[in-house]
Amino acid sequence: MSEPGLKMTKQRRVILEEIGGARNHPSAYEVYEKVRRRLPRVSLGTIYRNLEVLSENKLIRKLEFSGSQRRYDGFTELHSHIRCVRCGRVDDLETEPRVDLTGTGNHAGYKILGHKVELMGICPDCAAQKETNAGKPGEY
Amino acid sequence: MSEPGLKMTKQRRVILEEIGGARNHPSAYEVYEKVRRRLPRVSLGTIYRNLEVLSENKLIRKLEFSGSQRRYDGFTELHSHIRCVRCGRVDDLETEPRVDLTGTGNHAGYKILGHKVELMGICPDCAAQKETNAGKPGEY
DNA sequence: GTAATTGCAAAAATTTTGCCTCATA
DNA sequence: TATGAGGCAAAATTTTTGCAATTAC
Numbered sequence: 444m445s446e447p448g449l450k451m452t453k454q455r456r457v458i459l460e461e462i463g464g465a466r467n468h469p470s471a472y473e474v475y476e477k478v479r480r481r482l483p484r485v486s487l488g489t490i491y492r493n494l495e496v497l498s499e500n501k502l503i504r505k506l507e508f509s510g511s512q513r514r515y516d517g518f519t520e521l522h523s524h525i526r527c528v529r530c531g532r533v534d535d536l537e538t539e540p541r542v543d544l545t546g547t548g549n550h551a552g553y554k555i556l557g558h559k560v561e562l563m564g565i566c567p568d569c570a571a572q573k574e575t576n577a578g579k580p581g582e583y
Numbered sequence: 584m585s586e587p588g589l590k591m592t593k594q595r596r597v598i599l600e601e602i603g604g605a606r607n608h609p610s611a612y613e614v615y616e617k618v619r620r621r622l623p624r625v626s627l628g629t630i631y632r633n634l635e636v637l638s639e640n641k642l643i644r645k646l647e648f649s650g651s652q653r654r655y656d657g658f659t660e661l662h663s664h665i666r667c668v669r670c671g672r673v674d675d676l677e678t679e680p681r682v683d684l685t686g687t688g689n690h691a692g693y694k695i696l697g698h699k700v701e702l703m704g705i706c707p708d709c710a711a712q713k714e715t716n717a718g719k720p721g722e723y
Numbered sequence: 724g725t726a727a728t729t730g731c732a733a734a735a736a737t738t739t740t741g742c743c744t745c746a747t748a
Numbered sequence: 749t750a751t752g753a754g755g756c757a758a759a760a761t762t763t764t765t766g767c768a769a770t771t772a773c
Binding site: 725730732734737742747748 | 754756760764
């Protein structure tokens with residue numbers, strides 16, 4: 444685990460494997476459920492602690508959106524997402540959109556570190572069951 | 584309150600005024616604190632219920648990021664933000680960046696409704712107190 | 724060996740809900 | 749005055765933390 448003082452435990456290895464294999468940005472509880480299949484005695488506290496540690500060490504990414512649950516991502520390069528406004532599902536964009544930041548002012552005095560794009564849309568699953576729950580706006 | 588069956592109460596008016604006047608996308612609790620200054624008997628439950636109702640009716644916007652607290656925005660047009668990776672502060676971008684979505688694939692089969700850009704950076708306040716807490720990565 | 728990490732359980736923080744009263748339309 | 753909304757408090761959800769036992773280095 445590169446960082447001095449950090450140990451690579453079973454739990455961390457499994458978390459990384461499960462998050463890396465997940466395409467849809469699981470919440471902490473979803474990671475817990477996945478990990479628990481392989482390590483039945485793992486605790487949710489361990490999941491939370493490790494998601495925090497792993498994202499501090501850039502091994503995973505903590506995503507900033509979601510309804511009220513935080514979500515995590517095994518792909519640590521800065522990249523863009525598309526999110527379903529109905530069900531909250533999140534997918535990666537295959538290709539980064541090009542963004543032109545010229546002419547957007549002084550950005551409120553911020554020092555810019557990076558950017559990404561959020562697309563909003565209706566995912567295939569929700570589109571399939573259309574007209575159900577119609578008109579209920581998602582958050583975006 | 585345009586929608587049939589919806590009443591414009593003191594509480595809603597004050598919430599709208601306070602959110603409209605806020606430049607930095609308050610959390611529910613921050614809205615509560617602001618509103619409580621003017622309506623001391625208001626309850627946090629009322630704040631949550633109304634933030635939900637008001638965003639369903641497009642009078643405010645529910646933002647999808649934040650640490651673990653949801654944030655709200657009085658500016659309902661789809662627009663882009665910049666967020667401080669140190670303290671979580673969020674500001675609006677003065678001008679929308681141009682985004683080129685051509686060549687980004689089929690977007691995992693989603694029907695696209697819109698997009699926005701998230702800039703990540705260090706806000707002026709955090710830049711001022713630099714080197715404090717250095718190296719602690721924000722989430723993005 | 725020893726410092727980091729775990730599981731467990733309790734606590735804290737955030738959000739939602741039930742219920743009865745009050746106020747808006 | 750009828751129905752939507754508020755206040756309050758309890759519950760549900762999500763996240764964090766203390767601690768003794770365990771494990772990786």
